Amino acid sequence: MRITVDSERCQGHNRCYAIAPELFDVDDLGYATATGDGAVPDDLADKARLAVANCPEHAIAIVEEA
Template sequence: MSGKLKVHVDQDKCQGHARCKALAPELFDLDEYGNAHEVGDGTVPAGLEDKAWLARSNCPEVAIDVTEE
């Protein structure tokens, strides 16, 4: 893996299940409605790549994108 990973939550798809927040609280936060969004600009710190992929694979709405820069 060469580049850094970034996570992004599609706000149109997110239904507030908050599994991403439960699995990777370092990468996701919840708004006042319980919908998830990425922390900061979505950059995944070194060592948390597995959590990014885990959150993506556990999202029931498939609302999380993981991209490599």
């Protein structure tokens, strides 16, 4: 599982970073990015889904990998 943040949609609500600071970072302007290559360890999968479900701008997506 991998997460991606759409920088066009992100408005810096900061919900993802609050929920899962392991998976998201914010830049100096407060916009979110996925940490590293966006890979989600199994034990953080639930947090990743919560981050998606709480983003007011629908800016986060989960990519399931084979």
